[in-house]
Structures are given as structure tokens and as C-alpha cells.
Amino acid sequence: MGVGSIILKLVAPFLEFIAPVIPGEIFPYFFTMEMFQRALIAALLVTIVAGFLGTFLLIRNLALIGDGLAHVSFGGVAVGVVLGSAGPLWYALLFSIIAAILIHEMQTRELLTGDASIAIFLTGMLALGLVVLRIWGGGITTDIEGYLFGNLLLIDEASLDLICIISIISLFSLSIMYSGLLATTIDPLAAQVQGLPVRAIGLWFSIITASVVVSMVQVVGTLLVTALLVTPAATAQLISRSFRLCLIWTQIFGFISVILGLYFSAELETGSGSMIALVAAVIFASVMIFQSIQRQFIQPTDNIN
Amino acid sequence: MTNTSLETNPAPLLKVEKLSVSRSGRSIIEDVCLTIDEGEFVGLVGPNGGGKTTFLLTILGILKSRKGTIEIYGQKPASKSILGKIGWVSQSAANIPNNVRITVRELVQLGTLNARNMFWGGGANQYEQVKNAIQMAGLQDVENRDLSQLSGGQRQRAIIARILASKAEFILLDEPLVGIDRESRNSLLKFLDKLCHESQKTILMVSHDIAAIQQTSHRMIYLEEKIRYDGAATCFPDLADLAALRGIQPVHEHNYTENKLYQLENLEEK
Numbered sequence: 001m002g003v004g005s006i007i008l009k010l011v012a013p014f015l016e017f018i019a020p021v022i023p024g025e026i027f028p029y030f031f032t033m034e035m036f037q038r039a040l041i042a043a044l045l046v047t048i049v050a051g052f053l054g055t056f057l058l059i060r061n062l063a064l065i066g067d068g069l070a071h072v073s074f075g076g077v078a079v080g081v082v083l084g085s086a087g088p089l090w091y092a093l094l095f096s097i098i099a100a101i102l103i104h105e106m107q108t109r110e111l112l113t114g115d116a117s118i119a120i121f122l123t124g125m126l127a128l129g130l131v132v133l134r135i136w137g138g139g140i141t142t143d144i145e146g147y148l149f150g151n152l153l154l155i156d157e158a159s160l161d162l163i164c165i166i167s168i169i170s171l172f173s174l175s176i177m178y179s180g181l182l183a184t185t186i187d188p189l190a191a192q193v194q195g196l197p198v199r200a201i202g203l204w205f206s207i208i209t210a211s212v213v214v215s216m217v218q219v220v221g222t223l224l225v226t227a228l229l230v231t232p233a234a235t236a237q238l239i240s241r242s243f244r245l246c247l248i249w250t251q252i253f254g255f256i257s258v259i260l261g262l263y264f265s266a267e268l269e270t271g272s273g274s275m276i277a278l279v280a281a282v283i284f285a286s287v288m289i290f291q292s293i294q295r296q297f298i299q300p301t302d303n304i305n
Numbered sequence: 306m307t308n309t310s311l312e313t314n315p316a317p318l319l320k321v322e323k324l325s326v327s328r329s330g331r332s333i334i335e336d337v338c339l340t341i342d343e344g345e346f347v348g349l350v351g352p353n354g355g356g357k358t359t360f361l362l363t364i365l366g367i368l369k370s371r372k373g374t375i376e377i378y379g380q381k382p383a384s385k386s387i388l389g390k391i392g393w394v395s396q397s398a399a400n401i402p403n404n405v406r407i408t409v410r411e412l413v414q415l416g417t418l419n420a421r422n423m424f425w426g427g428g429a430n431q432y433e434q435v436k437n438a439i440q441m442a443g444l445q446d447v448e449n450r451d452l453s454q455l456s457g458g459q460r461q462r463a464i465i466a467r468i469l470a471s472k473a474e475f476i477l478l479d480e481p482l483v484g485i486d487r488e489s490r491n492s493l494l495k496f497l498d499k500l501c502h503e504s505q506k507t508i509l510m511v512s513h514d515i516a517a518i519q520q521t522s523h524r525m526i527y528l529e530e531k532i533r534y535d536g537a538a539t540c541f542p543d544l545a546d547l548a549a550l551r552g553i554q555p556v557h558e559h560n561y562t563e564n565k566l567y568q569l570e571n572l573e574e575k
Contacts, residue, residue: 058404059402059404059405176424177423177424179414179415179418179423180418180423180424182407182411182415183415183418183423186401186405186407186412186415187395187397187401189367189393189395190393190394190395190467191415191418192367193365193367193388193391193392193393194388194389194416194418194419194471195385195388195389195419195420196418196419196420196423197420197423237404237406240406241406241408241449241450241451242406242407242408242411242449242451243405243406243407243408243411244411245406246406
């Protein structure tokens with residue numbers, strides 16, 4: 001029995017307990033039926049991990065790295081398939097980790113900004129995948145969508161296991177690296193002078209990001225991973241006054257997006273990933289509009305110098 | 306250590322001998338020799354591209370030297386044993402982007418990190434350390450404010466407070482006076498002066514602002530590829546002499562009395 005099944009077993013009774021008070025016609029199934037429970041747990045786990053990663057990625061100007069690495073992983077899968085590998089996913093992981101490290105290195109060496117190098121890797125590796133499949137792929141169709149858009153509602157036990165393991169490892173790493181990561185993100189040179197292993201922290205962060213993106217994209221899709229990496233963290237930045245609060249608000253906005261998104265997708269029968277992403281974006285827009293209205297009418301209470 | 310007369314003449318904190326540094330093939334620093342003793346407040350001035358920042362980065366071990374030796378506390382730059390003793394405030398340190406949410410306290414806390422305690426976020430006594438550093442910088446009132454809400458001077462002090470929390474004894478500052486108004490500038494200088502005299506920190510500050518450095522530091526160094534002047538701040542040459550030191554004939558005698566910074570820049574354009 002994998003980690004995912006254990007977590008599911010632990011959480012299921014609680015979900016079934018609150019199921020009677022859940023509104024909607026179809027939405028309560030997310031709390032009672034195993035298949036839907038898996039989707040709910042997976043979505044929440046992805047949200048938690050992506051929220052933590054996203055807060056740091058935004059400061060590092062790497063907001064689109066999720067999308068970029070997802071496409072890089074497609075290139076990896078294509079190469080793996082052509083080489084006749086039984087597990088093309090490992091190729092995807094390898095390619096994405098290398099890409100993440102190179103993007104990080106190019107940024108720290110000031111050769112390219114984060115978004116430019118992401119764009120280069122995204123297009124380059126996507127193109128590599130397409131070309132490789134075209135020339136050597138034989139009968140294999142270029143089914144990009146299969147690799148880039150997973151379906152939240154089709155999660156099997158193995159996928160849930162994978163998500164749980166990756167989530168646990170990355171949350172553990174991020175929590176012990178938290179301070180060091182913040183220091184290197186804010187001022188890498190100062191951190192280096194302080195004696196922090198800036199390079200090692202950067203590399204490890206890149207590896208975690210790549211692993212999270214690759215494993216989760218396969219399961220829940222690029223759209224959802226990218227949205228959850230960026231949008232809740234960006235919303236939290238609007239209203240937070242400290243880094244700690246920023247992390248907390250990111251989790252709150254992420255949680256609300258997932259629950260509301262699943263609710264609307266169930267009731268309106270739309271895709272779950274896209275609905276969650278849409279809800280997250282709407283929350284961002286509302287907070288921003290609310291905030292600018294507030295700024296217009298309320299004078300700042302304190303003037304410093 | 307080869308110093309034989311340790312009692313009468315303690316080993317210098319920083320000893321640089323015949324240092325030459327090149328960056329991307331161009332020689333930036335040539336044959337620089339200098340020593341800095343504990344407790345000194347040294348101002349490093351010079352034109353843009355004169356090698357001030359390069360010099361600091363080389364001392365820190367971030368850039369490699371082409372020739373010459375550097376000893377800090379008797380060790381090579383970036384040796385493990387001296388890492389905690391040196392604090393560095395970079396030129397861009399105060400330019401933390403506005404979308405980063407971080408409070409003064411959170412920032413200062415980062416100063417307590419080192420390679421040993423970075424996991425799980427800092428040492429056991431860090432609360433006191435952080436509190437003291439914030440107090441020294443006079444930022445108690447704004448310690449829970451987001452950095453983007455602070456004035457330029459407060460920001461700069463917050464960055465320095467981060468260094469203080471690390472218990473660094475030798476503080477290197479790169480252009481800490483840029484982008485802050487006159488009033489904040491004066492309070493920052495007063496703060497640095499206090500650090501040097503009351504907390505026994507050794508300070509090496511790079512600045513364009515010759516007038517500001519002159520009123521605060523003990524000693525001034527004019528660096529333009531080579532050291533053109535090294536001596537008491539009060540005897541820092543005026544511009545005509547400075548031009549002679551640099552091998553330039555002043556074209557035109559200006560009559561600015563107050564702002565030497567402006568004069569120097571003006572001179573460079575000629």
C-alpha cells in the first residue's frame with residue numbers, strides 16, 4: 001500500500017463526515033466517492049506545494065517556470081519514447097531538472113533574465129520533442145495534450161502515491177531550507193558572504209521545482225500547475241505585509257480556489273483544472289480591484305518621512 | 306603568523322599586498338597595497354570604474370585576483386573561519402523589489418544565519434541578537450513594517466542591522482548613501498560613526514560622496530586603478546591637487562565651495 005492510499009484512508013472518514021453539509025448536487029461526491037476523494041486530495045496537495053514554491057518563484061522572477069518545465073518535460077518524454085524507454089517519465093524528469101538548473105545558472109550569472117531563458121527552453125525543447133517524434137517516432141502520434149493536460153478526475157492510486165511522495169519530500173526540503181532560501185533569494189551576494197551555501201541551495205531548489213512540475217503536470221495538467229504556482233502567491237503579495245503572512249495567505253487563497261473551483265466544475269460540468277485556475281484568477285482580480293478602490297478613498301494612515 | 310612585535314603593533318585586520326585584479330580581460334586594479342587596522346573607519350573614494358567595488362568583491366573572495374595577496378584576520382578571503390566576521394552591504398542591497406513582502410524583523414533575522422544553523426532557521430539566541438541589532442539601528446518603531454513602506458534611509462539602516470545581527474566585526478559598505486535624502490544621510494553617517502566608536506566595528510565604506518565620507522571617516526583612500534591617496538581624512542587633497550595626483554591638469558578653476566562631489570564629477574567630464 002502506497003503513501004497515497006494511506007493518506008486517503010486517513011482523510012476519507014473526515015471527508016465523509018462533513019459530506020452531508022456540503023452544498024450542491026454533484027459536489028458532495030468529492031467527499032464520498034473514492035475516485036473523487038483522490039482528486040480532491042491531489043488538488044489540495046498540489047496547491048500546498050505549489051503555494052510554497054510559488055512564493056519564492058515570484059520573488060525570483062520565475063513565475064512561468066511551471067509552464068516552461070512542463071514543455072521541456074514533453075521534449076524529454078519524446079526522446080524517451082524514441083529511444084524505446086519503458087519509462088519515458090524519467091527522461092522528462094531528467095530533462096526538466098537539467099533545464100531548471102540551467103535556467104537558474106543563467107540567471108545567477110546574469111547571462112539572461114529568468115523569463116527569457118524559460119522561453120528559450122520552452123520553445124526549444126517543445127520543438128525538439130516534435131521533431132524527434134516526426135523523424136524517428138514511426139507510428140507514434142504527437143499527442144502533446146496527453147502529456148501536458150492531465151485530468152484531475154482520472155487520478156489512479158499510483159498517481160496519487162506519486163503526488164504524495166513528491167509533496168512530502170518537497171515540503172520537508174522547503175521547510176528546512178526556508179530561511180536559507182529566503183536569504184539567497186533576497187540578496188545572494190550577502191548570503192554568500194554570510195557563508196550560506198548559495199549555490200547548493202539554488203540547485204536544490206531548481207531540482208525540487210522540476211520534480212514537482214514534472215510529476216504533477218502528468219497528473220493534473222500544465223494549466224492547473226502553472227495557475228497554482230503563480231496566482232495564489234501573487235494574490236497574497238497584494239495584501240500581505242510580511243513574508244510569513246504571504247506564505248499563509250497563499251495557502252488560504254489556494255485552498256479557496258480549489259474548493260470553489262471543484263464546486264463550480266462539478267455543478268456546471270466543466271473541466272476541473274480549468275475551473276480552479278479560473279477561480280484563482282478571479283480571486284486575484286477581485287482582490288486587486290478591491291485594493292485599488294480602497295486606496296482611492298482611504299488616505300494612507302501613516303506617512304513615513 | 307609571522308608578526309614578531311604582536312604586543313606593540315597588532316596584526317592588521319586586512320593586509321593587501323600588490324593586488325592586481327582584471328575583469329573581463331581589462332585590468333581594473335594594479336599593484337594595490339594597503340592595511341587596515343581594527344577599529345578604523347576608512348572611506349574609499351574614486352571615480353566610476355576606478356575599481357572600488359571590484360576591490361571590495363576581491364577582499365570578499367567573490368572575485369579572484371590576478372596577482373598579489375590578501376589576508377583578512379590572517380586568513381585567505383572567504384575562508385570558513387572568518388565568514389561570520391565580515392559583513393557586506395552591497396550597492397543593490399536596498400533595492401529589494403517592491404513586490405517582495407518582508408518586514409524589518411524578518412530581514413534582520415536572516416543575518417543570524419550561517420552554514421551551521423541555516424536549517425530550521427537560525428541559532429537559539431537569535432531573538433536577543435535580532436532585537437539588539439534592530440535597536441542599534443533605531444528601527445524599533447518600524448520593525449514589523451514591510452520594507453517597501455520604509456524611507457530610503459530606514460531601508461539602508463535595516464540592511465545594516467541585518468549585518469549587525471550576524472555579529473560581523475568588519476563591515477564593508479558599497480555606496481550606502483545613494484538614493485537617500487540629506488537628512489537620512491546624516492543620520493546614517495551618525496549611526497555608522499557610533500558603530501565604529503561605540504561598538505568597535507571596523508568599517509570600510511565606498512562612496513561617491515567625498516564630503517560625507519570626509520566628515521565621518523578617519524582615513525580616506527582614493528582609488529583609481531592604483532591608490533592615489535591614502536591618509537587622514539582631514540588632509541584629503543582638494544581638487545586641484547587631486548587632479549595632479551591623477552595626472553590630469555585641471556582645465557578650469559571652479560568656485561564651488563560646498564559640494565565637492567559635484568566638482569569631482571565635473572572634473573571627470575573634462
